[in-house]
Amino acid sequence: MKMSGIRLVQDRLYSRKWGVFNHFLQVIQNDPNTKNSYGKQTDWDTLVNEFDTETLAKNLYEMGAGYYVITVMQGTKYMIAPNATFDKIAGTKPGEACSTRDLIEDLYQSLSKYDIDLFLYFTGDGPYKSVEEGKKFGFIEPRDVGVTKPFVEKWSSVLEEYSVRYGDKIKGWWIDGCYKDWFKYTDELLEMYYKACKKGNPNALVSLNPGLREDLENGFTYEDFLCGEQIDFTLIPKQRFYGTAQAHILAPLGVGECKLGQWGTFGIKRDAEYLIDYIKKVNEAGGVLTIDIGVYRDGKFDEEQKETLKRVGKNV
Numbered sequence: 001m002k003m004s005g006i007r008l009v010q011d012r013l014y015s016r017k018w019g020v021f022n023h024f025l026q027v028i029q030n031d032p033n034t035k036n037s038y039g040k041q042t043d044w045d046t047l048v049n050e051f052d053t054e055t056l057a058k059n060l061y062e063m064g065a066g067y068y069v070i071t072v073m074q075g076t077k078y079m080i081a082p083n084a085t086f087d088k089i090a091g092t093k094p095g096e097a098c099s100t101r102d103l104i105e106d107l108y109q110s111l112s113k114y115d116i117d118l119f120l121y122f123t124g125d126g127p128y129k130s131v132e133e134g135k136k137f138g139f140i141e142p143r144d145v146g147v148t149k150p151f152v153e154k155w156s157s158v159l160e161e162y163s164v165r166y167g168d169k170i171k172g173w174w175i176d177g178c179y180k181d182w183f184k185y186t187d188e189l190l191e192m193y194y195k196a197c198k199k200g201n202p203n204a205l206v207s208l209n210p211g212l213r214e215d216l217e218n219g220f221t222y223e224d225f226l227c228g229e230q231i232d233f234t235l236i237p238k239q240r241f242y243g244t245a246q247a248h249i250l251a252p253l254g255v256g257e258c259k260l261g262q263w264g265t266f267g268i269k270r271d272a273e274y275l276i277d278y279i280k281k282v283n284e285a286g287g288v289l290t291i292d293i294g295v296y297r298d299g300k301f302d303e304e305q306k307e308t309l310k311r312v313g314k315n316v
Helices: 004-016 044-050 053-063 084-090 103-112 131-137 149-169 187-200 272-284 303-315
Strands: 018-022 067-071 117-123 170-176 205-208 248-252 288-293
Touching (some): 004 117, 067 103, 084 131, 084 149, 103 149, 117 149, 131 149, 149 170, 149 187, 187 205, 272 288
Parallel strands (some): 018 067, 018 288, 067 117, 117 170
16 A cells, blocks of 8 residues: 555645756766757766756746756766765766765755755666676666666665665656666566665655656556656646556657757747646646756756746746
């Protein structure tokens, strides 16, 4: 049986209606060829130190966003907060892979001033692109050979360190790459991530992404909200709960192209009026919407996207 505390957090998420997602990564904000980087490239630790959490929180408040999601990492060794477990397994020093600044804690402190909840993005395939570190964990290309239990044990221990450190400061986890077809995940293996997230906060909401789907579906038997990955704002939930999971959709607003497609890019594929109508329909059907937008290396938003979401916030 699900804990009553989980239902309270699900209700809290549902009441917030919509939120914002940011991809903050070495391959985007630290690539001099992207707009997000201002044409600048530094070491990872310097990049993380440039992120202005106060400005970001103020902008989210002015947009009316109820919660915020950010990538802890994706595909590489570069992570936005210290993690001794990662360094021990990977053989890295503080600042080389895991930043010396605790950006997650700083984000919490800034967002909490405006009552904006913090969610974190993590992955199920580890630092596979950073080959030397990926080998230490036991998962690199070709990824279709599937994950192993030793890999999941090591990688979930990294997740657990973060979970325990932040406790109830983190309201939920969106875990990507939990593919049963491609990576050969099973519920038994996915449960390690689920338990790691719950170790620090039993009432944290956990979602395990099965991949892009035409319709909403569960990625794990006992997850607390759906990942709901989409590429546009068109799908409407059929009900509020899918099994134990709160209906949720995540889609990118940007229209640009980068190494992740339209994720984390600028521009708008749908205008404010369309988004207002869409969010209302999603909410009426029992769902919640997370909008992925671009963010610069210093934590500032693109003006067009910011103004669009300000109009959304005033009318939803």
